[in-house]
Amino acid sequence: MINEDAPIGVFDSGVGGLTVAREIMRQLPNEKIVYFGDTARVPYGSKSRETVTRYTRQIVRFLRTQNVKAIVAACNTASAYALDEVEREVDIPVIGVVKPGAKVAAQTTLNGKIGVIGTEGTIASSIYSRYIKEIKPDTDVIGKACPLFVPLVEEGLWEDPVTDEITKRYLTELIDIGIDTLILGCTHYPLIRATIGRVMGDKVTLVNPAYETARELKRLLEGENMLSSRAAKLGDNRYRFYVSDGAEKFKHFANSIIKYGILSAKIIPIEDY
Ligand code: DGL
Secondary structure: OOOOOOOEEEEEOOOOOHHHHHHHHHHOOOOOEEEEEOOOOOOOOOOOHHHHHHHHHHHHHHHHHOOOOEEEEOOHHHHHHHHHHHHHHOOOOEEEOHHHHHHHHHHHOOOOEEEEEEOHHHHHHOHHHHHHHHHOOOOEEEEEEOOOHHHHHHOOOOOOHHHHHHHHHHHHHHHHHOOOEEEEEOOOHHHHHHHHHHHHOOOOEEEOHHHHHHHHHHHHHHHOOOOOOOOOOHHHOOEEEEEOOOHHHHHHHHHHHOOOOOOOOEEOOHHHO
16 A cells, blocks of 8 residues: 655656756655665766666665655656666556656647757657657657767856857757757756757747656646645655765755755665665
């Protein structure tokens, strides 16, 4: 029997998934969260499907030890490579960021041309295209890997001429193709949303899977009668953070994104799970 006041498990390859956790905190303020960031093994975006799936299984096993009632794969690459398999192996709801983002993009486009930007792994998997075409078969989905965005964001260059220049180089071909919708298919990209928006212009709608995933999670928990019935207080261990390395660096980055004052992040030996 699932306890509705149990926490939600959220995981990512590192800090980027905090953009998803932040949306869950905003949209579901009563919920507790256990976050795991795989800071020792980041990035996932350039690793193989097999490796990312193995990592994902270990993280799911760890989150199960925290008695979570549902799991959110905040990482696009893990959602793209591992989710289909892993969600079949557990008896609690597991949702990723790809399906919610794909659904909203399919509903948003008017001219049937959707761009997707993400890591090399997410773009190579073509998963956004697959889900979008299930909803709207005659859509053109154009993927573009943007591997430099993750380090730029992690260096804090959210508003910087270097980021402007790289963004132009990556996105000009999507502008030339005439997309009207662009999916920010990587955890880090919402943090440079303003730059991406400026480069794409106001005729292109940006879809943020982090936001859509929190909405989807709310619908799911409502549908299953699993929404927490009582407001979690900060002192209730409302938000707990675990990482596989570099707890101090994680804490510093997390505090620049999440405004609740993250007091600690604990290191756990993820390879043991
Ligand atoms: N979290 C990853 C994603 O959303 C980006 C960082 C990485 O490559 O691990 O795909």
